[in-house]
Amino acid sequence: MELWNRLRGMATAVPVERDHLPEPPGPDLLRAAGGALRGQVVTGLITISRDGDEGLRAATADTLGAWPAPTWTAVDEELRERWWWAPVWTVRVAERIADGSAGLLRLVVAGCHHDGWIREAAVTRLADHVPHPAALAVLALRCADWVGPVRDRARATVDERVPVTGAALAVLAGLAYALRARRHGDWLVERVERALRESPVDGLEPLLTARDHRTRRAAYRAALAAGRLGQWQLVTAAVRDGDPLIRAMCARAAVAVAGPDELRELLASRTALVRAEALHALTTAGDPAAAEVALLDRHPVVRSTAQAALRRAGTDPAARYRRLVAVEDPPAPAAIAGLGETGGAVDAVPLTRWLAHPRPRGRTEAVRALRRLGTARPEDLLPLLRDDSGAVTRQVVTSLRQQAGGLDPAVLAGLTAPDNPPHVRLAGYRLLLAGGAWQRVVTDLRLLDDADERLRGSARADLSMWLARQAATTYDSPGPRLAAELDRLTERARPVLGEHRVRLLRFHAGLPAEVNRPG
Numbered sequence: 001m002e003l004w005n006r007l008r009g010m011a012t013a014v015p016v017e018r019d020h021l022p023e024p025p026g027p028d029l030l031r032a033a034g035g036a037l038r039g040q041v042v043t044g045l046i047t048i049s050r051d052g053d054e055g056l057r058a059a060t061a062d063t064l065g066a067w068p069a070p071t072w073t074a075v076d077e078e079l080r081e082r083w084w085w086a087p088v089w090t091v092r093v094a095e096r097i098a099d100g101s102a103g104l105l106r107l108v109v110a111g112c113h114h115d116g117w118i119r120e121a122a123v124t125r126l127a128d129h130v131p132h133p134a135a136l137a138v139l140a141l142r143c144a145d146w147v148g149p150v151r152d153r154a155r156a157t158v159d160e161r162v163p164v165t166g167a168a169l170a171v172l173a174g175l176a177y178a179l180r181a182r183r184h185g186d187w188l189v190e191r192v193e194r195a196l197r198e199s200p201v202d203g204l205e206p207l208l209t210a211r212d213h214r215t216r217r218a219a220y221r222a223a224l225a226a227g228r229l230g231q232w233q234l235v236t237a238a239v240r241d242g243d244p245l246i247r248a249m250c251a252r253a254a255v256a257v258a259g260p261d262e263l264r265e266l267l268a269s270r271t272a273l274v275r276a277e278a279l280h281a282l283t284t285a286g287d288p289a290a291a292e293v294a295l296l297d298r299h300p301v302v303r304s305t306a307q308a309a310l311r312r313a314g315t316d317p318a319a320r321y322r323r324l325v326a327v328e329d330p331p332a333p334a335a336i337a338g339l340g341e342t343g344g345a346v347d348a349v350p351l352t353r354w355l356a357h358p359r360p361r362g363r364t365e366a367v368r369a370l371r372r373l374g375t376a377r378p379e380d381l382l383p384l385l386r387d388d389s390g391a392v393t394r395q396v397v398t399s400l401r402q403q404a405g406g407l408d409p410a411v412l413a414g415l416t417a418p419d420n421p422p423h424v425r426l427a428g429y430r431l432l433l434a435g436g437a438w439q440r441v442v443t444d445l446r447l448l449d450d451a452d453e454r455l456r457g458s459a460r461a462d463l464s465m466w467l468a469r470q471a472a473t474t475y476d477s478p479g480p481r482l483a484a485e486l487d488r489l490t491e492r493a494r495p496v497l498g499e500h501r502v503r504l505l506r507f508h509a510g511l512p513a514e515v516n517r518p519g
Helices: 002-012 027-032 035-051 054-065 069-085 087-099 104-110 116-129 133-142 148-161 166-179 186-198 201-208 213-225 231-240 244-257 260-266 272-284 288-294 300-312 317-327 333-342 345-356 360-373 378-386 390-406 409-415 422-433 437-446 453-473 480-492 499-508
Strands: none
Touching: 002 087, 002 116, 035 054, 035 069, 035 087, 035 104, 054 104, 054 133, 069 133, 069 166, 087 104, 087 116, 104 116, 104 133, 116 133, 116 148, 133 148, 133 166, 148 186, 166 186, 166 201, 166 213, 186 213, 201 213, 213 244, 231 244, 231 260, 244 260, 244 272, 260 272, 272 288, 272 300, 288 300, 300 317, 300 333, 317 333, 317 345, 333 345, 333 360, 345 360, 345 378, 360 378, 360 390, 378 390, 378 409, 378 422, 390 422, 409 422, 409 437, 422 437, 422 453, 437 453, 437 480, 453 499, 480 499
């Protein structure tokens, strides 16, 4: 009774302000509901709740019912702020909630009001609109409300009035996992997971296909724990679900009960872990042919499973890879990778040959294989720093980073020339940074005003980090060549770095406070 009296009492003082609301948004804008549109959408919702006819309000409520959980959590926060723009409508909607004449949309929008009394009253009335998705969404939000009475009312409504199964459970679950990190977010998660454990298989169907991956994960965990999924469902999810964790969970379950045909179907999965699980089961059951084929899988975890299976069968996988690399021209990139995983130093010569592989992935795997075997020589890798593929240059940088101090700085500096492709310039930059403290500082200074935004930003950030964290513990001094260049570059950098940081740089480099200029 106190709640309704409090709402009716809001009308005793006629507000002197007026509402400051925009024109209502169109349906396309409401469906977009995100990014830069959100503020316009949120204020438009209040306008529609006030001025829209019954048909528009009903259609808007249906649109809101299709919003995903992240949109709801963001719009909830913004609605609380935007309600301050509607002091007159706040009073009127409170009256309608109190006398029971507020429809679904008005209750949904009022359920996100900044006034706790209005939120609590809206939640109470929303019980009559269950199981509409928009009503469920607001009830879920208020189950984690920071005000105790609002929170308790929402939870009581969910417990007493909401059929926690099927589509209603899917709505609650999406918001439950979105709200889990909040102070009062655990209650709804526990309620949802209890319902998942108790739900029959057909009640889980909407959750197994929900857009929210957290909801699908929870539904699959519950279904797997209870043994409620058939072989076909497990295989389908293991091969087709968009979430890698779900594919892996279902693959393990499918493998445990699958026959050879189902296991071979799982070998076509997009997820490497699924293929590896199926392969392990097939080879354990005595199918070495599957391991032979999987030696050339694109993913190392599957190749590793195949290699282990062949070893158990008394076969050396390195010998198979050597034959493939020697016979095929060019060999498959996976064969090169596999030889790097199983071979030894004796394989350096054939692998070095395929640094000239016609496919970028082949060259990438050759660089990686040589590094893995400890046989990567700078003279073989340096030409690849100008490779057309950024994947190749990244692997070369990784291989040469530990040896960067012995590389010719002039050659590396040439890679950073403005006319080179961005990935080549970045490769040269990274190796120059690894060549010693003062080479690093000089390189950053050279690129402080570079035209490439990525290089320019990296150089400025790296120099700032060096000054803040490492300069004080850099005890060696730059050699004469680097000192002369530092003397010149610090002056050029003064407009970018500012007087203080230029003086600090010169101090750490052992240079005079002022730039040396010809007499």
